Amino acid sequence: MTETIFAPATAAGRAAVAVVRLSGPGTADAVRALAGRLPAARRASLRSLRDGQGREIDRALVLWMPGPASYTGEDSAEFHVHGGPAVVASLLAALAGLGLRLAEPGEFTRRAFEHGKLDLAQAxxxxxxxxxxxxxxxxxxxxxxxxxxxxxxxxxxxxxxxxxxxxxxxxxxxxxxxxxxxxxxxxxxxxxxxxxxxxxxxxxxRGERVREGFRIALVGAPNAGKSTLLNALVGREAAIVTATPGTTRDVIEVPLVLAGYKVLLADTAGLRDTEEEIEAEGVRRARAWAESADLRLWLVDGSATELPGLPDEVGEGDLCLITKRDLATGPAGVWAAEVARRMDIPSAEVTAKGPSDMAWLQRTLGELVVAALAGAEPPAxxxxxxxxxxxxxxxxxxxxxxxxxxxxxxxxxxxxxxxxxxxxxxxxxxxxxxxxxxxxxxxxx
Ligand SMILES: Nc1nc2c(ncn2[C@@H]2O[C@H](COP(=O)(O)OP(=O)(O)O)[C@@H](O)[C@H]2O)c(=O)[nH]1
Ligand SMILES: [Mg+2]
Missing domain, CATH: 1.20.120.430 (tRNA modification GTPase MnmE domain 2)
Structure with a gap:
């Protein structure tokens, strides 16, 4: 026989209201046991809830939703109680005391699926x-x-x-x-x-990207300004910035929202040959992440005298950012602009220290995300x-x-x-x- 299940439907912690829901053939009996007689179907009723010993748990709104016209298709009910952890704990204990079982993750929706209320894609x-x-x-x-x-x-x-x-x-x-x-x-x-x-x-x-996040990788030589740019873009110190090349070793993924889309921005280890084992692993991960990303921002320290080299991962559709625009342009900046021109990818000089540069970059990235993911209708x-x-x-x-x-x-x-x-x-x-x-x-x- 089908078991009757219960679970908090609202998140744990303190809140104005917490909702505990029940579903299954024993729902009506459980509601009677806690709240007295059964309320009118699908009407909110204010009731005093009492445990098995008759002690009051809370005053609650009680909803009785007989099947099959319910979310799960079974007899079901909701208790809207005051959202304190002790209230919820006491109510859950009372329900367990009646012989009901705590639901598994997704079990209410699974029952809805099994009763033909929705199919798997809808679930x-x-x-x-x-x-x-x-x-x-x-x-x-x-x-x-x-x-x-x-x-x-x-x-x-x-x-x-x-x-x-x-x-x-x-x-x-x-x-x-x-x-x-x-x-x-x-x-x-x-x-x-x-x-x-x-x-x-x-x-x-497109559908998977909207769901999981559009992936943007920051790539470039150590000291190019990747971590600084990431922090400036997200407005907090997500990555460690130092003047010591090779500081960032793991891929740091920071979620952000651009033009209503979820975006994952990744700061990666600076791409360079290194003997150091941990840094070498960081470089390997950086390359893997960058390769599978939807967009790469290739950063070049525009003030540098040494030329950094072009990462293999960078190509069509990517963007070149020549950083540290607030400093005097060096040979690396001139070189990067020329490489970008020849590769036919856009380049721009920016400084992480300039809020207007960062606002421009946010807008530009937002437009690129929209171009990649927006369509006339949502993907199936x-x-x-x-x-x-x-x-x-x-x-x-x-x-x-x-x-x-x-x-x-x-x-x-x-x-x-x-x-x-x-x-x-x-x-x-x-x-x-x-x-x-x-x-x-x-x-x-
Ligand atoms: N003047 C100036 N310095 C910057 C800028 N961006 C980064 N830096 C400095 O360049 C150094 C390396 O920056 P970092 O973000 O750690 O580079 P990463 O190795 O590519 O992550 C740090 O000392 C930063 O303060 C910038 O726009 N202007
Ligand atoms: Mg870094």
């Missing part, structure tokens, strides 16, 4: 909405919760069903009076599907999980198109494409896969 939207820190993350998560991915998935799924019907008809009734070209009718359907899947895969990267796919399944489906569709007269093989490929798409909405995923996904949710959701 991921719920988790993303809770995690959203920026405006664009919020919009994308809400679109996913409202079924943006689920809707296109359903349309592709229909296309596959149609193509499969043509193949199966041709296989099952070869000698009947079927039009000769029935299998050929699948071709345009599959072609359209392949194109749409490809487009969604190309767009998935937003996670690696989605992209991998779309790639599998696209591959199967391409194979089906290439099978020629081998109709059974083509039909099987279409079935496998459909299975990959079904996994996006979690329709056929086994228990342990679902368990892994819901385990990343927070408690009480």
């Amino acid at each position: 991921e939207g719920v988790a993303d909405l809770i995690e959203a820190e920026t405006e664009q993350q919020r919009k994308q998560a809400l679109a996913q919760l409202e079924g943006r991915l689920s809707d296109v998935q359903a349309r592709w799924r229909e296309g596959l069903t149609e193509a499969l019907a043509y193949f199966e008809a041709a296989v099952d009734f070869p000698d009947e009076e079927l039009p000769a070209d029935v299998a050929a009718r699948a071709a345009p359907v599959l072609q359209r599907l392949a194109a749409e899947l490809e487009a969604a895969i190309a767009d998935a990267e 796919a937003t996670r690696l999980r989605h992209r991998e399944l779309l790639e599998e489906a696209a591959e199967r569709v391409r194979r089906a198109m290439g099978e020629g007269s081998e109709l059974e093989l083509a039909a099987e490929d279409v079935r496998l494409a459909a299975r990959a798409l079904d996994r996006i909405t979690g329709r056929i995923d086994p228990d342990h896969v679902l368990g892994r996904i819901f385990a990343t949710f927070c408690i009480g959701k």
